[in-house]
Amino acid sequence: MMRTVLILFLCCAMALAVVSLLWGGRARERTVNVIGSTSIQPFAEMLSEEYHRTWPDRKVEIQGGGSTAGLQACAEGIAEIGMCSRALKAKEAELFHGITIALDGLAVVVHPSNGVGAMSRGQIRRIFSGQTTNWKDVGGADRPIRLITREEGSGTREAFVKLVMAAKDNGADRVVRISRKALTQESNGAVKELVKHDPCAIGYMSLGLVGGELKMLAVDGVAPSPKEVAAGRYPLMRPFLFVVKGQPSGQSQDFIDFVLSASGQLILEKEGLVRAP
């Protein structure tokens, strides 16, 4: 009785091992894992669908998680390609190789009913640091300003901090903290959802994901649009990077080549991003 049970158990274990080996082996052969920024994710998904349509036997798996998480996954070998929605820091640049797949503007967004249409970077900085707390101080209606920010470590947040919150103070660079009162949301979509329904809100998000329902502020006199970003006039601009560690495998290189090809770039352009220079 005991022996039969034991034998049965061993058989099951062996079968499981064989199946997982076969399955894992096949998955490794065909799938490239791409992990990282939630800002790049929707675009990468579109690219991977198109890629899969063109070559049905090649598959790319896209996952979110955030820029820093993407870099970590890439460093640990969980992902072949990491997605990063900000420039690499000096330390990271030693470890990884970043490939710019597109440029994106960072749009400062408000409710469509908001009368304010343009602000300087200084004004935005004072708003997000909590110094300016009413819309009437920047030329709007008498309403409190409700800040919406992204969570610590998000590529969008880090790009925003670097481009807006860093101020020259007596010649030295000083980063102003984002106010503690800011509501924290964990994706571009959540920020959009909040700003869409709240007349007092102000937030920032990827220009490519804004859509038609929000009002975008002109920053330092330049209205955000892919054209202005491409011309280098719009001040809040950041790169979208694919990041690899060492030499990419044939499969990943193939996908990167597709993204950088004319048809890949066209998809990104159609969705509101700017071609990689």
Place this chain on the structure above:
Amino acid sequence: MKQAAKDKCISLTLMAVAMSGISGLALITGFIFREGLPIMMKVGLGKFLLSSNWYPQEGEFGIFPMIVGSVAVTVGAMLIGGTLGLGCAIVLAQFCPPRLVSLLKPGIELLAGIPSVVYGFIGVVILVPFIRDYIGGPGLSVLAASVVLGVMVLPTVTSISFDALRAVPRTYREGSIALGATEWQTTRMVMLKAAKSGIVTAIILGMGRAIGETMAVIMVAGNTLDLPRSVLDPVRTLTSNIALEMGYAAGDHRKALFATGVTLFVIIMVLNTIALAVSRRRPGRVGQA
């Protein structure tokens, strides 16, 4: 002889299975504390728990606003869910025809099966705009989180309190009625007193559920780092702090999130210990309650 050996073998196997469950708990505990304690010591326990500055990039880790946030949201949830849950339990145990009970009780228990994202989503789509438009503030608030969590703890509180009320011997009730007490007097003065320890357990287990909930709270609480000044202010709880920043954190930041976990762990352990201690007192004995 052979039978005895077989028995022994089976009991050992079962023991091993049971132990693997316990060792999982031990491992998790050990790991959280190993990762979290050093940073708590480095920052200083007092500063870590009582400072309001959470700037991980600059090496400042103070979780006081999140402790306040967790407590505020949990108290709010218990005011709503605890009251409603206890009310439900009393109605089901005392004033409901059995056929209706067999319909209502599974219905309430079904609430426990709804995934927390769904609660959060309903909160964001319906509750948050309602609060923003009709009550004030940004909508994402202690109040929104309390209401959502209140509904989520309802099944826990209801079913445990219900069981406690049902466990009260029939003779108590019958005796009270025979002495001329009304239904409500019986409920208030006899049944609730007799079932007190069970009801307290229900409330505490509900609190444990509320304080540990993450997904729904992230979606409706607003996650600011500021101390809330009213129920309409947004807050960040301990759990949402971990979940929000976990994906990105490295180095000390990551350890500080584990330390947040340690704090949460200690709070929940204390709650569960109280629940256990209270429920050890046999329910249904008036003299001991």
